[in-house]
Amino acid sequence: MDPKLHQTILLSSFKLIPFIFIAVFLLSTPSASQLSSDFYLFSCPNVERLVRNTVESASALDSTIPGKLLRLLFHDCLIEGCDASVLIQGKGTERSDPANKSLGGFYVVDSAKELLEVLCPGTVSCADILVLAARDAVELTGGPSVAVPLGRRDGLVSSASNVRPNMVDTSFSVDELAQRFTSKGLSMDDLVVLSGAHTVGSSHCDAFSERFKQSSNGTMVPVDTSLEKGYAKQLAETCRAGASATTMVDNDPSTPSLFDNQYYVNLLANRGLLHSDSVLVTDARTRRTVEAFSESQDAFFMSWAESFVKLSIIDVKTGDDGEIRFSCSSVNG
Structure with a gap:
């Protein structure tokens, strides 16, 4: 990515205003029940506004970003669940599988994560950032505003061998x-x-x-x-x-x-x-x-x-499962 473009996104995204949480979701599965719309109310209250500003800034520079972010979320949630495993780089990861080679928009999630690591270090998961970014991509292109529960943790496993058995193919009946x-x-x-x-x-x-x-x-x-x-x-x-x-x-x-x-x-x-x-x-x-x-x-x-x-809470990791990554493209350690 062009360093100047990256800098522009980071700077224009740093327009923080208080965010009012508007809904609390009651979820049925054990891990999903630990998610909440006010999960970051005290630990990182401006997270939703910051992610939205990042998506908005990137989309203003590249009109293909909303579609890419939405597709990125689908390819994440349908494999290991919504745990940001598709963001991990490296040989043999989900991201390396041919079915995921055409994915894009990674740098938008990375940009938001960099800012959040400055403001709220070690607090906000890449999985939550991706869900918020895809949610915002829909609203920014004229779609409905959706309140999503937060508190996902990032997965530790990302394997290309898991992609084909779980991904939807365009030739499907x-x-x-x-x-x-x-x-x-x-x-x-x-x-x-x-x-x-x-x-x-x-x-x-x-x-x-x-x-x-x-x-x-x-x-x-x-x-x-x-x-x-x-x-x-x-x-x-x-x-x-x-x-x-x-x-x-x-x-x-x-x-x-x-x-x-x-x-x-x-x-x-x-x-x-x-x-x-x-x-x-x-x-x-x-x-x-x-x-x-x-x-x-x-x-x-x-x-x-x-x-x-419902898509955003598929097989989420919460509590002691997974981790909060320092960088979305690699696991900690």
Whole structure:
């Protein structure tokens, strides 16, 4: 990262004001029950404001940050739980797995952590920072404000071998998606709600390459007939043979920078980018919810707030489990 950019984020993030906590969550699982919205009320009262300022400053300089932070949280919570294990660098870690090579936004979490280590040393976990950053990314792009419980501790284990058995693949069917979500304590409705994260962000062309094939003259031809023809043509031109491996496509072709319910409108118009998006309208168990959200953004936002909290407390570590890292990219010691 450019040192000047890093310095700009750090300085502009140091705008601290008192934060008023607005909700206390009552959680059912033993470890999650130790989380609280006022966990840092006395030990680091400005933590939420500082993280928000960091995300806001980074997003002003790079509009792709909100989508990256949201994706980063998903890739963290679905593996070892929400314990910041995806942030750890090194050979054989989650971060080194090919499925995580395209993740970004790490430096935003690192920047917030550096500031917090100055103000509240050894107090705020990287896991909590990541949850707050993803939460703020949604609100900053027009989504709902969500009160999240805090008090997570950072994990000590980060293994690439845990990624594939737990991560959701873009080629999954509804049954495969449901199985993966259910194994994490999430429902079918949570699946549809949290898939709405694709209303922001972007994907590499290879994330949906199975929906096309290369013809003899080098052009890309849709093999997935469920795609709307005009949209399929647009994708084929963007991801034509010879396109850069880093070529990206907006997840939402209509309002890519806004967190809204357009994702669901797109699905019903057969303009879902990923196979795992499109299948949500072909299965009666998920289509009804897609239709409901396409008609009411308020309904989507209300459901998002609930499902996001459920995502954020998957297999959390509290009490004596894990640690509070000094640096998000490595365990202590």
